[in-house]
Amino acid sequence: MAVTFKDVATLAGVSTQTVSRVTNGADNVTDLTREKVNKAIKELGYIPNKSAQMLSRGKSKTLGIVSLDIALHGVALIVNGVRQQAHDNGYGTVLSIVDSDNFERIKDEIRELLSQQVDYIVVNVPLTQFMAEELVHQFQQLNFMFIDVPENTKVNYVCAEHTEGAKSAVRHLLACKRSQFVLITGPKESTGSTLRYAGWVDELSKSQKEVVATYEGDWDAQSGYLSIREQIAKKREFDAVLVANDQMALGVLCALNEFGIRVPEQVSVVGFDNINDSAFFTPPLSTIGQSFVELGQQAVKLLLEPQETVEGEGYRQLILPTQLIVRSSTSLKIELGDHKQEILDYLDKARQLLR
Amino acid sequence: MAVTFKDVATLAGVSTQTVSRVTNGADNVTDLTREKVNKAIKELGYIPNKSAQMLSRGKSKTLGIVSLDIALHGVALIVNGVRQQAHDNGYGTVLSIVDSDNFERIKDEIRELLSQQVDYIVVNVPLTQFMAEELVHQFQQLNFMFIDVPENTKVNYVCAEHTEGAKSAVRHLLACKRSQFVLITGPKESTGSTLRYAGWVDELSKSQKEVVATYEGDWDAQSGYLSIREQIAKKREFDAVLVANDQMALGVLCALNEFGIRVPEQVSVVGFDNINDSAFFTPPLSTIGQSFVELGQQAVKLLLEPQETVEGEGYRQLILPTQLIVRSSTSLKIELGDHKQEILDYLDKARQLLR
């Protein structure tokens, strides 16, 4: 069925080795021979067998990715960054998707990748320090690179500056004179979410501001929406919401809007990630920007960097900056007092004119 | 360096074939021997070499996916569906990402997949009828499955009911008494976009309604936003916007809101796809729902279905239904007339009370 290079060799009237030389672009082949072989290849529609190549060559020039669900936008962007950078360095990629809640499954997938002879593995799944170190130990691999793992973990990693970013969100809201905060985190397994939460709490406690409530979301808009509904049902006052990603913030905005609560006048909202869509929310969302693609790219860059650059027992580690992006979902708080309704009406008129 | 099954055989004191038997779960092995081998495997951390296995077995149990950028949410969901279904049938997957605008590149990627000995290939890239048929012809493969290819194409395919879905969007807007339509399509290379556009135009021409303007977007929110800005700049009246996907519709809503145009009272908007977020837009978006995940799943199901089910020279083809989802971005048109401002004010009051 399948055309092998033996068929090509026969048709071209040369040895198999010569075929191999042609396909690998060796220079010590006559132009005439090369042509004959190429003609035979075309005629037969010959496609080399990668398994055989890998087996024979011993190395695969392949990079494995263990990742969360790519339906999450940020995850997909990271994977894109990894793939692109790997490709630019002549590496193919194998992608394997896992849930974050099953450590054994993750190990299985890594085993699977190793059985495919990948040269490197990028792990883009929230792991604890213990888990990450355990993986490196168990598989005795220096060729692991982790994304978003706790900072003091003794492995190669690339992280976003979650904590610092979260703090800058708080500082921004404090500058807006906000004082009653609702926090909406991501799933507690997520390292990124944990770090962001830590940043919020740390900065808030410094300034002695009140945390009215904390909710745990699942990154989806709906969980943000439900959190705020619950908060409103409880009739607790709040004037600021910190959200661990932009999608949940969309849900937050939706709920606030539904209950006639004005953003940013009454409540200010800050998201995290700066996904493309967030500039078009109603109102456009203030958020903490991070570059997912660069995260993925840097992971691969560091991994492929020649060993000399890395000193002794040192690990390859990098923390990428985040950036506060101010849009219309935050503003200086306006004390409405007795004239609340009147003010809101004026604001409405103002809005009309603003067009 | 690498541990092979020879090392395992030596350590366990058996032949390599016995090791193979154990790893493949053959039943004709003594418990004692099995244990010895398993112990050796564990001790050495042996991981089988997939290349060697595939080479030896001749088949790979692998399915290749050629797909658009997974950063597009719908694409990622389709890929998920494919992977999940493949996995459930014991197939691994190899993912390769391409731009839709380079047909040669697509061929290269397919060649690459074939060189990895994939048993099947799912193509999730917008292709013309000619391109799809050409691929099947060039690679002489019955094992192709295409997603969202024009309906009369002579290949295996799974499609969403784009045209019919688009028509139902128009009918809904007509029922809302809308008469001046703005259309925002996806990129013209996209089959899905083309079919949707065809549906809109077809249904609109039947009812003799006016198409005020047509814009070509790139699926991103920004392109929807810019289209509407341009439309408003031209000061052309319109009371309905048909958008080829929900993300662009987000941009549309944003622009309308920015200019103080009320949705749905003044302008109604219908999207396409029903992504999770669209239920939380401001206002929640009426849209045409399709199940991306099922699209991917069905593609694989049909592909793996035993040949007998498929009659003679017939192709495996399936069209999945879409579904009109009515939310708040559409409503019966209200003729404002002279009392426009007054009415709008009442509406505002009503909204306040609605909470």
Add this chain to the structure above:
DNA sequence: TTACGCTATGTTTTCGATAACATTTTTTGT
């Protein structure tokens, strides 16, 4: 002219695992 060295090509072995076949050991029936 001959010997040396280069280039172009052919032959053999190898990669790791398995299929096909061969052999040994165990079980079973009478």
Add this chain to the structure above:
DNA sequence: ACAAAAAATGTTATCGAAAACATAGCGTAA
């Protein structure tokens, strides 16, 4: 207890390509 069947294990060949090695052909310098 012994042959025949069945089960467990070992041996050899094979997959497709490439690396390592071998050889043939040719030009060139002495």
